[in-house]
Amino acid sequence: MMDIDRIPAPLKGPQVTRQLARRHRADMRFRLYGLISIGLAFSFILLLMGTLIIKGWPAFIRTEIKLPVAFNSASTPQDQENYDRLLNQFIKKPLSEGAYDNKSLLPLLSAQSYQQLRILLVDGNPLNKDVHFKASSEVDTWLKTRRLNVNKHALTSLTPPQLDALYALEKAGRLCFAFNHSFFTRGDSQEPEIAGIYAALIGSLMTLSVAIVFAFPVGLGAALYLSEFAPRNKFFELLEININNLAAIPTIIFGLLGLAFFLNILKIPRSASLAGGLTLGLVILPIIIISSKTALKTVPMTIRFGALALGASQVQTLFHHILPLSMPGILTGTLLGIVRALGESAPLLMLGMVAFIVDPPKSLLEPATVLPIQIFVWAKNPTAGFVENTSAATLVLLLFLLLLNSIIVLLRRRFERKW
Amino acid sequence: MVIYTPACPAGTRPPKESKPKFSVRDLDLFYGSKKALSSVTLKIPQGQVTALIGPSGCGKSSFLRCLNRMNDLNPLARIAGSVFLDGDDIYAQGVDVVQLRARVGMVFQKPNPFPKSIYDNVAYGPRIHGLTKSRHELDAIVIDSLQKAGLYKEVSDSLEGPALRLSGGQQQRLCIARAIAVSPEVILMDEPCSALDPVATAKVEGLIDSLRHQYTIVIVTHNMQQAGRVAQKTAFFHMGELVESGDTGNLFTNPKDVRTQGYLTGRFG
Numbered sequence: 024m025m026d027i028d029r030i031p032a033p034l035k036g037p038q039v040t041r042q043l044a045r046r047h048r049a050d051m052r053f054r055l056y057g058l059i060s061i062g063l064a065f066s067f068i069l070l071l072m073g074t075l076i077i078k079g080w081p082a083f084i085r086t087e088i089k090l091p092v093a094f095n096s097a098s099t100p101q102d103q104e105n106y107d108r109l110l111n112q113f114i115k116k117p118l119s120e121g122a123y124d125n126k127s128l129l130p131l132l133s134a135q136s137y138q139q140l141r142i143l144l145v146d147g148n149p150l151n152k153d154v155h156f157k158a159s160s161e162v163d164t165w166l167k168t169r170r171l172n173v174n175k176h177a178l179t180s181l182t183p184p185q186l187d188a189l190y191a192l193e194k195a196g197r198l199c200f201a202f203n204h205s206f207f208t209r210g211d212s213q214e215p216e217i218a219g220i221y222a223a224l225i226g227s228l229m230t231l232s233v234a235i236v237f238a239f240p241v242g243l244g245a246a247l248y249l250s251e252f253a254p255r256n257k258f259f260e261l262l263e264i265n266i267n268n269l270a271a272i273p274t275i276i277f278g279l280l281g282l283a284f285f286l287n288i289l290k291i292p293r294s295a296s297l298a299g300g301l302t303l304g305l306v307i308l309p310i311i312i313i314s315s316k317t318a319l320k321t322v323p324m325t326i327r328f329g330a331l332a333l334g335a336s337q338v339q340t341l342f343h344h345i346l347p348l349s350m351p352g353i354l355t356g357t358l359l360g361i362v363r364a365l366g367e368s369a370p371l372l373m374l375g376m377v378a379f380i381v382d383p384p385k386s387l388l389e390p391a392t393v394l395p396i397q398i399f400v401w402a403k404n405p406t407a408g409f410v411e412n413t414s415a416a417t418l419v420l421l422l423f424l425l426l427l428n429s430i431i432v433l434l435r436r437r438f439e440r441k442w
Numbered sequence: 443m444v445i446y447t448p449a450c451p452a453g454t455r456p457p458k459e460s461k462p463k464f465s466v467r468d469l470d471l472f473y474g475s476k477k478a479l480s481s482v483t484l485k486i487p488q489g490q491v492t493a494l495i496g497p498s499g500c501g502k503s504s505f506l507r508c509l510n511r512m513n514d515l516n517p518l519a520r521i522a523g524s525v526f527l528d529g530d531d532i533y534a535q536g537v538d539v540v541q542l543r544a545r546v547g548m549v550f551q552k553p554n555p556f557p558k559s560i561y562d563n564v565a566y567g568p569r570i571h572g573l574t575k576s577r578h579e580l581d582a583i584v585i586d587s588l589q590k591a592g593l594y595k596e597v598s599d600s601l602e603g604p605a606l607r608l609s610g611g612q613q614q615r616l617c618i619a620r621a622i623a624v625s626p627e628v629i630l631m632d633e634p635c636s637a638l639d640p641v642a643t644a645k646v647e648g649l650i651d652s653l654r655h656q657y658t659i660v661i662v663t664h665n666m667q668q669a670g671r672v673a674q675k676t677a678f679f680h681m682g683e684l685v686e687s688g689d690t691g692n693l694f695t696n697p698k699d700v701r702t703q704g705y706l707t708g709r710f711g
């Protein structure tokens with residue numbers, strides 16, 4: 024029975040209208056806050072990308088000097104000195120006679136130019152044509168300042184005679200920009216104009232592969248056991264709390280662990296991508312376990328009941344129903360882990376992966392470095408050329424992340440469209 | 443169209459006593475410290491339909507879940523007493539729960555189809571038990587099960603469509619089809635018709651009646667008329683106790699306990 028005076032008043036009248044208006048205003052306000060947050064987040068991302076692109080894109084092009092190579096001597100020169108002498112001749116040729124002393128012209132070319140020349144002359148055939156040689160970082164910075172209006176504050180250490188020579192070369196149309204292939208095909212170098220990210224990229228790929236191959240099966244297995252099979256008792260409760268805590272531990276601690284265990288006990292060589300990968304695997308293991316467990320938990324119990332009541336075993340229930348349904352969530356969690364591993368540098372520093380790596384590692388046991396550490400090393404170097412390299416490498420890292428992201432999104436789609 | 447045919451008019455064919463399929467003795471069930479069933483003793487006869495009735499929350503579903511050990515999945519649930527299936531204690535050590543559940547099928551109170559195609563839902567049981575040798579046989583089982591559950595006509599041209607896009611009542615009938623596709627010995631049904639319209643209800647009741655010669659059926663229902671129409675035996679539960687059980691006709695016309703009388707006349711529940 025309902026009391027007469029407890030029947031609510033009908034939803035009418037000015038008071039109700041006022042109240043409704045207030046509620047709608049609250050709605051609008053809330054939406055506005057959301058929009059503002061999204062806008063802020065988005066503009067910060069744009070700002071970041073913008074800065075990186077503006078700072079980094081000049082690293083993708085490099086100044087080259089076109090030199091008239093004329094060689095018809097019978098014997099190919101043997102040592103660097105001879106090649107340098109030849110280069111000096113070539114660079115002098117387009118310049119009108121002047122007071123260029125021999126020592127000032129050669130530094131306009133990149134330090135590795137003699138190697139390029141050696142490769143050209145290796146078969147001893149006479150040669151007579153224009154060849155592009157990479158300019159030194161100083162020249163590169165100078166030309167970019169002139170033509171592209173970047174690096175305005177860079178100080179140049181070019182001497183007046185060198186500058187004269189450069190003006191002359193420019194007038195002769197012998198200075199030009201070209202795509203910087205070697206940024207993607209070479210390892211680190213002391214000279215910014217020939218330093219590249221190839222070695223670090225390969226190192227990153229190797230380290231990351233080791234981390235995934237180690238952490239994904241182990242993490243997924245642990246999550247499956249914890250969520251589907253583990254009995255509910257104090258031990259497993261404690262274990263779960265500990266796993267959650269692991270995810271919050273500063274990663275440098277994992278580096279210490281890797282140093283003590285992988286390097287000192289298992290005797291994996293220092294700086295090897297195997298040690299780095301295993302350590303990163305440990306870093307992302309808790310992330311994968313926690314997110315996979317969460318994904319498994321979101322599958323409704325009624326699905327499990329339905330399968331079990333039909334006489335499916337627990338493993339059948341798991342593989343036929345629960346795993347396919349939670350795969351998108353598990354993949355997203357794994358992506359979080361991978362992204363984390365790709366950007367991680369602190370634990371790898373502990374393992375000595377900050378070594379100066381010129382050649383990409385050929386095996387998992389060879390010294391390697393990774394992109395974030397390469398960026399870190401370049402960022403410490405104040406030379407204008409390395410500042411460009413830093414931003415460009417960061418751009419490549421971001422592109423790499425984007426690529427990984429898209430792969431996982433595609434995989435997710437696959438699983439979601441299962442039927 | 444025949445809206446409703448009484449599947450087995452009471453009295454036309456008095457069910458003869460046979461060896462009980464289930465024999466439950468002094469069954470207690472606890473959820474943590476809460477007692478959901480207290481010393482239930484009941485025989486469920488073979489080849490007949492037994493209805494479980496009683497007010498909401500009295501433990502009907504809990505009792506049903508004891509019969510195929512679905513309560514094992516609830517870590518809180520604890521059980522005392524014994525349940526015999528064909529003379530074997532299903533709670534004894536060494537009993538294979540997977541096989542038990544293949545023998546004792548279940549239709550849940552809330553429809554729970556798998557998020558797969560209609561076909562795959564019904565075919566799942568036969569597939570995991572390896573009941574068929576060819577796709578052809580499997581097709582036959584799927585179609586037969588769907589027909590028995592009265593769903594085939596509605597879904598015959600969308601067998602590969604997602605099961606979750608069916609209506610609530612269609613989903614429930616799909617779950618029935620899914621359960622009978624493995625031809626269990628016993629089918630436990632927890633309010634299978636609560637989401638169905640009268641036509642579909644009549645179909646399911648017809649199905650129950652046609653199945654009962656082959657299978658043993660235990661059905662939970664809130665609908666007294668339904669219990670009267672389909673069940674030969676009825677058991678009345680109240681607050682975790684089995685108050686009274688017996689032939690449906692007897693129990694309805696001649697209840698011995700005051701609580702049964704009160705429930706049947708609608709004084710509580």
Ligand SMILES: Nc1ncnc2c1ncn2[C@@H]1O[C@H](COP(=O)(O)OP(=O)(O)OP(=O)(O)O)[C@@H](O)[C@H]1O
Nearest residue numbers: 473476478497498499500501502503504505516518
């Ligand atoms: N998983 C569970 N955990 C704890 N308590 C439970 C659980 N399931 C049921 N109960 C309790 O056990 C008692 C019996 O519940 P049950 O679901 O068996 O009732 P029911 O007779 O099927 O009711 P209804 O007709 O509403 O479906 C209820 O008091 C309920 O709160």
Ligand SMILES: [Mg+2]
Nearest residue numbers: 502503551632
């Ligand atoms: Mg119930």
